[in-house]
Amino acid sequence: NAGVTQTPKFQVLKTGQSMTLQCAQDMNHEYMSWYRQDPGMGLRLIHYSVGAGITDQGEVPNGYNVSRSTTEDFPLRLLSAAPSQTSVYFCASTHGGRSWEQYFGPGTRLTVT
Amino acid sequence: AQSVTQPDIHITVSEGASLELRCNYSYGATPYLFWYVQSPGQGLQLLLKYFSGDTLVQGIKGFEAEFKRSQSSFNLRKPSVHWSDAAEYFCAVGVMFSGGYNKLIFGAGTRLAVHP
Numbered sequence: 001n002a003g004v005t006q007t008p009k010f011q012v013l014k015t016g017q018s019m020t021l022q023c024a025q026d027m028n029h030e031y032m033s034w035y036r037q038d039p040g041m042g043l044r045l046i047h048y049s050v051g052a053g054i055t056d057q058g059e060v061p062n063g064y065n066v067s068r069s070t071t072e073d074f075p076l077r078l079l080s081a082a083p084s085q086t087s088v089y090f091c092a093s094t095h096g097g098r099s100w101e102q103y104f105g106p107g108t109r110l111t112v113t
Numbered sequence: 114a115q116s117v118t119q120p121d122i123h124i125t126v127s128e129g130a131s132l133e134l135r136c137n138y139s140y141g142a143t144p145y146l147f148w149y150v151q152s153p154g155q156g157l158q159l160l161l162k163y164f165s166g167d168t169l170v171q172g173i174k175g176f177e178a179e180f181k182r183s184q185s186s187f188n189l190r191k192p193s194v195h196w197s198d199a200a201e202y203f204c205a206v207g208v209m210f211s212g213g214y215n216k217l218i219f220g221a222g223t224r225l226a227v228h229p
Contacts, residue, residue: 004156031214040122042203042219043157050214058216090156100145100164100207100215104156 002026004105006091012111013081021076021108023091029103030096032074036060036087037107043090049074050096081112115140115208119220126194127228134189134223136204145207146187147217148178152200160202163187174198199227 007022025032033048035058045058049068063085065077074093078085088109092102116139126132138144145164149157161172168180178189187204201222210216 033214040221042117042221043217044219045216048210048214048216056214058210092157094215096213096215100147100162100217101159102157102217104149104158106154106156 004091004093004103006089006105006108008108009106010109012113013078014113015081015083017081019078019081021078021089021091021110023074023076023105024072025074025091025093025103026072027093027095027103028071029093030071032068032091032093033058033102034064034066034074034076035090035092036085037090038087046076046089078110081110083112086110086112115206115218117204117206117218117220119202119204119223121223122221123224123226125226125228128196129193132189132191132194132198132225134202134204134225136187136189136220137185138187138204138206139185140206140208144187146178146180147205147207148172148176148187148189149203149205149219150174150200151203151222157203160189194225194227196227196229199225201225 004025034046035043047066049055091105094102118137147162148160163180201224203222204220205217
């Protein structure tokens, strides 16, 4: 049982490039989400999904796209990277419903130059 | 609006000393409260949670937290800190978001350093 996995661990992009951060979970969790972590700001919710085919925006969705074609996978796409998107990105999953415990992946550290 | 405040950005304690990390929340209803720990280069791990009932909750790694409604606080404590406790600690409040999603609102975190 690997839990929540994220790839890559580190990435450097140039401004304007696009890329996809991968996230997968093997716990059959309904809910998945993406957060970004910036110094002094804690974690902020980017996008989330309450099931396959259902996604919605969190607090800071601009510049990011998500899709959820399977229960296991929840990729985050940066459409045109900007320096303001330099951050550490965490994927999380939870059973949903009355379950509040979120399981976090190890994170992806992204630098945009 | 809901929010979480962790007043201390950095705390340094000596190994074996007691620890208290402060957390204040703003939420209109009965809150669901959480403490997470993030070790260097790792994801977040749940330490403990409060939903209802006994206001003193026990967690993993010898941590406990006390919910005080009158002070809107949920402070994390440990009687004797170990060097391996050096990490960043996040307090969070759970709120129902749109679509039935259980969203966590995090504080900015407190970075704990432990001196030998």
